[in-house]
Amino acid sequence: MPVNSFENYPMSWKPDKKTLKRPFYNSIALQLEQDIINGFLAPGTKLPPQRELADFLDLNFTTITRAYKICEIKGLIYAITGSGTFVAPNAAHSITISTDKTANSIDLGFVASFEQTNSIVIEAIQKVVGKSYLDQLLNYNDPTGIPHQKAAALNWMEAFGIKAKQDNIAIASGTQNALVLALASLFEPGNRIATDFYTFSNFIELAKTLHIQLIPIPCDQYGMLPDELEKQCSQLNIHGIFLMPSCSNPTTIMISDFRKLELASVIRKHRLILIEDDIHAFITAGVISDYKQPMYNLLPEQSVYICGTSKSICSGLRVAYMVFGDALREKILKAIFNLNVKTSSLDVEVITELILSGKAHEIVQQKKQLAETVNDIYSSYFPVNKIGHPLSFYRWLPIHGNSNGVNFEADLKKLGVRVFHSDRFLSGQSSSEKYLRIALSSTHSLDDLDSGLNVLAQYLDKQMK
Amino acid sequence: MPVNSFENYPMSWKPDKKTLKRPFYNSIALQLEQDIINGFLAPGTKLPPQRELADFLDLNFTTITRAYKICEIKGLIYAITGSGTFVAPNAAHSITISTDKTANSIDLGFVASFEQTNSIVIEAIQKVVGKSYLDQLLNYNDPTGIPHQKAAALNWMEAFGIKAKQDNIAIASGTQNALVLALASLFEPGNRIATDFYTFSNFIELAKTLHIQLIPIPCDQYGMLPDELEKQCSQLNIHGIFLMPSCSNPTTIMISDFRKLELASVIRKHRLILIEDDIHAFITAGVISDYKQPMYNLLPEQSVYICGTSKSICSGLRVAYMVFGDALREKILKAIFNLNVKTSSLDVEVITELILSGKAHEIVQQKKQLAETVNDIYSSYFPVNKIGHPLSFYRWLPIHGNSNGVNFEADLKKLGVRVFHSDRFLSGQSSSEKYLRIALSSTHSLDDLDSGLNVLAQYLDKQMK
């Protein structure tokens, strides 16, 4: 029997005693899940201590332990010994980003890839169609890529500092697919992956789908902070780390070379599996003076390096290259067979043709040129902070006022502009600093971009007053 | 303290007391996992009762409960109240099937799809390359399929009895990818899915990867037995069911129409989510006299119907159509964005062109003709049982003797023939009946098929003696 009356006691969550059914731990877990999903419990909320809730419900505390454990495995809550149990960030609502239904607005939200260069891709497709071995691209053979396609992949990645054998690479159906393969094959539900405080929404959602918990780590202008990573690793059992060293999405931060070395040492010490998404290598390697090498080179045996071609070459053809250490090969190949069967050889062949003919470099040159142009247009509206990548396809704009992210986006949508608020990119708890991610590579024309930024600037100006 | 000496006690599993570390439950779970993966504990083995093991290890039985629970969630073991705890089938070894490294053997293993018809596909590719809107296939737009592609999909599936709105379909990158989307979006780790006693290996492995437990249900010549399904549903909390009604892989069994109605009633009663893989619709609808409709029509609100084009049209182009009820739409679309971003519009456009030009039907006619031919060749070597599909691309041959599946396959590999033993297709415990799945659609020529079957027949003959 409870000793005290709890009616006026400030408990952050009071489950309904009456609706509890046996087994109680299941019933409690279900009610907690519902209340989190329905938004009654905000991310970060501290739940009642196990013993306190047990007292309130007139149950034994170990029953509460079991209930909390179920929700923890589902990624809805997390517990820190000594501090308490908290509602997980992003447990509640979906932040999935897609191109669907942009309708009539100017899109500064979804990051596309200057589709103007696709005429060069069309030429490559025509060339591929003329190949004598075209029929060899239409069967089940070579599920991880045909040898000459892998050779082209290595050729392409050599410019970014990757040297690997054919046995250590495989071809996947785009970066997101490669991430699915890596996460599903190398991690288990309930595992933890360290990631930037802000990271891209569809990675957050993917981790949620696979029941992998993200642990946000703060960063400075040189990238993730090694001390903070070390701190979390010593506190929690962390299994992996996700990084985008060449240009983090959404913050545009590049990890500097000295920082890569520091981070690698922590990663090695704690035996984390590194997932390195290097989709922006093409605007960084050979462009940014500080660039030396990918982190894969520092930790080849415990890393998966993913180099997608959607941003650099063509977004509609779903191709990404994966590079991995010997120890990870078997698991990743198995995942390719079980999750993909194979990647379309036709798509890969077009990319291969573009690389081997040198046209891919031409496309990259054009995209860099376009990136420079749109960044110039951006800087005519907003001050460019020195932090971050100069050629990024999107910018990370600090905004003031503690406006709600959902409302903010809705307001601008009404004005005909789609942008995404930093709340969408939170891998962990909210921060008082707010930003907008502004895509510069998705509008139909430069004029559209200009007028979109104009609307945005005026709106922010009005907000300030 | 243990009361008895266990040294001569017949316990099926004796963990090493000395290597146990705190927390004990984790340590025990880890040791159990290792012993299962390393094959010391065969699938189906009954583990010691919780209390008995607790006594043996000098621990409290609730600690063993916790350890067993961890392994149960991972799908390594399963528990039945009243009966005991058992090692899960297929917990140990990988049975993934792929095309890799067939080398010089005649392939009667992997089921390909008469790639001879690919010349027609090449013509379609050439036509697509000439389209004025080709550039529209190369961007991020329409991640679930372009409207005219979806229209062609509906057109294609109408022949199989599917009627749906554009809102209720989406395009995925092949059947296996569609299965990933369905399983990842509609189920959680630890959920249970009922399936045929024998089902295809990569589905078993996929379920394992996503930590979904398969519950094998026996069948007769008309398909899965409704009573057996009912029995399992009342005993266990089952969340879904996977069926291939048009031609089960590997058994070639078609579910007859009366059986579809019986099964649908059980599925409805227990609110299971039905995953219907109808990849063989093209050799069944309009061909087999008994065929009336897919099961999707009986349970549209709780079903995902998957119609891949790899077997019917072209295997190298990764395209599958998904049809789903309104209640499932949101989750499936979200999974497409988070797991795929999009499916290659170029691949889909080629399939669309084949369908709209009527060439797809031409391909199907040719494949049916080839299927008839190879089944005739097969029946010249082995008696054709009346059970099963007459046009199946593979056959299910009962074999005698209790030979080990791995050795059996290895023996035949040495003789230059690749086949797969029924052990690979077990979704549950082993049975005394053994079979071979013999692919008829993968050899380079009919002569190869003939000599492959010849080798096989001689080998089986020798075994009998």
Place this chain on the structure above:
DNA sequence: AAGTGGTCTAGACCACTCC
């Protein structure tokens, strides 16, 4: 009725956090 898994209570002790 015996065997077995599942749930729940009551209480002890440990390790970590935060003040």
Place this chain on the structure above:
DNA sequence: GAGTGGTCTAGACCACTTC
């Protein structure tokens, strides 16, 4: 040192299976 989560023990009771 108070607060909190994590682990473990000892024992009770229930529901289901199998014989």
